[in-house]
Amino acid sequence: MNLPRYEDYEGDFLDAMATRFGFTGKNSLIFEKRFLEGNKNLTHEELATKFAEKLIKGTEDGDPYRIFRQQLSKICEKLEAAGCPPSKGVDRWKNAKRWLREVIFPQWAKEQGLVTPPPFTIDQIWQQLKAKAIDSNLLEVVLAEELREVPVLGARHNKSRKTVPVNSDIKYQVKVDREGYLILLEREPSGVVCCLCPSEYAPNSRCAAGVMVLPQCPPSEYATFGSDEVGREQILALITQELPRLDWLKKSKEKALELDGDHLYGLLEYVEGNRDCQVLWTEYSVV
Incomplete structure (x- = not known):
């Protein structure tokens, strides 16, 4: 905004x-x-x-x-x-x-009506966020049935997926090199962007160095994410040293929030104003 x-x-x-x-x-x-x-x-x-x-x-x-x-x-x-x-x-x-x-x-x-709409569409803001990310094995999607414990950062025991069968149970793995805070966004094939961390799937944004598996079960009651929509899924993770002061993060903690242009533009402004943060990105297809 x-x-x-x-x-x-x-x-x-x-x-x-x-x-x-x-x-x-x-x-x-x-x-x-x-x-x-x-x-x-x-x-x-x-x-x-x-x-x-x-x-x-x-x-x-x-x-x-x-x-x-x-x-x-x-x-x-x-x-x-x-x-x-x-x-x-x-x-x-x-x-x-x-x-x-x-x-x-x-x-x-x-x-007070003093805020003008963001100067970009949701798609344009998403592309700008994506341009700041690195595509690496630090952010991966795995089938829940194939997931095994990953005891240390850098261990390669799980098969990262670039294609996922429809209606599969999946998890996300984020490899964190130092403690901080995690914000995880999903862009569905329809173009809708949702915040998955924090959310009811992953209420704790604070992350330690190592491998973070989402959903966080416990404390979340959800053990996996679903994959019921055919098409391309895009995942973007932001790891920060301080939790950004964005009011919508508190709302999303209760229920995964669908993000609008103002939400995303606020996050983009944060990323552009804070060099000490890491942006990760991956994508996969649901077939």
């Missing part, structure tokens, strides 16, 4: 978030001043001193710094309860600020 510049809408966005999360009075003041991009280099104490009169108004204890810190902590707690990944320590508010900008701002901008 083509987002507007955050800086152009920061004031309106922070006002809207103060209303959404119920920050009023001093909490609204602390939230907007602390999360304002122009104040990022100011310390809590400097901000508390700058707005001391408003912070101590109506209180017996005239310590603006204490009030600022206590209320900021409560603000962070409320944002974490709303979905912000928890963070401990002095950078807790910075983590919340990043979450608001990277995850919530795109949602809000879309709600």
